[in-house]
Amino acid sequence: SDLEWAGNASIHDMAAKAGVSEASVTRFSRSVGCKNVPDLKKALVSSFAIGQRFLEGHMDPITEESGAIGQVVKGIIEALNTVNTQTSQQKIEQTASLVNELERVVVFGSGGGSTVIADDAVNRMFRFGVNITSYGDFLMQRMVAATLNEDSLVLVISTTGQIAEINESAQIAKQYGAKVVAITRGDSPLAQLADIHLEVHIQEDEGIYKATASRYALLAVIDAIALELAVLRKDSSKETLRRIKYNLDAVRGGDRRFPVGD
Structure with missing residues (x-):
């Protein structure tokens, strides 16, 4: 051309x-x-x-054999298989230990996918007694970062690690003594400034119409951190989960297999 x-x-x-x-x-x-x-x-x-x-406008044809659901699930499975080999179990454990030990955890995520996943990190971990909140607005992130200290942890979620505003907020938090954990790709500025970097680098396909499968990889990492945290707080977690289940069943019925607050 x-x-x-x-x-x-x-x-x-x-x-x-x-x-x-x-x-x-x-x-x-x-x-x-x-x-x-x-x-x-x-x-x-x-x-x-x-x-x-x-x-x-590339798009794989939707066939009767696979259908739209088949295409979507295929991308999700590939993303999950990739993150399963990328992300360090040792760093997952280190992150869970920080969440367990520090007094305050804040989660930064901006944009459609990362904001939702930051909120889900709160949903995963509050039930284990963690003082955790999430922020999607750049100015709020910056202000909150300025209030943190050595007893704080910032968990930053970014598929690219290239967003200057969120990276600056992470740097501000670090300046005041907070630990920074970044869930992002390794060749990014965010990964370089983090105390702990959890690798998530999903190569999206050329299809412009499908939702990004990397969201599921990010969710898997959050779930892994939450699982390690639950093990660290096994006794207290058991009681808080029981309370949540009891009070949910009071309004939705008592099937023992219903999720605990999802």
């Missing part, structure tokens, strides 16, 4: 193809917000790489 060609062409070739002077190409670069022609070429390459996926 012309975009792909322009991203790799010299300024001389670009000017010749457009029928203008090289100076005109430079002026055009600045007029669209680029510093110079190389900066424009980088922007063109990036636009082509991102835009092509949506121009093509």
Whole structure:
């Protein structure tokens, strides 16, 4: 395509193809917000790489054999198998120990998926007596981070680890003595600043219409931390879970297999 060609062409070739002077190409670069022609070429390459996926609109055909549910479940299983080999059991245990020992736990997650998973971390762990809250708003994260200390833990959830605002909040918390655990990909700025990094790096497929399967990988890591925490607080957890089940059954019935608050 012309975009792909322009991203790799010299300024001389670009000017010749457009029928203008090289100076005109430079002026055009600045007029669209680029510093110079190389900066424009980088922007063109990036636009082509991102835009092509949506121009093509790739989608695996939904067949009678698999159906939509088959496609979705296949992606989830692949994501879970990946995170099962990526994430360190030792670091899961270390994280659970910090949650168990420290007085306050806050969870940061922004955007559609990470916000929901941050809320789910609260749902998983409050029942074990943890003082835990979640925050999705960038300004709230920043303010809360400024209130933390050596008895605090920040659990940061991010599929990319590239969001500057959430990374800055994590750095602020660390500055005031809080421990930072990041559930994210290892090649990210967030992973580099964390005290403990839990690797979750799911390569999404080219389909633009399916929900991201990486959400389930993040949930699996949260569930693993919660399970280790429950074991550490086995005696007290048993009693709080019993209380929750008893009070839920009072309003929904008493099937012993109903979930405990899910």
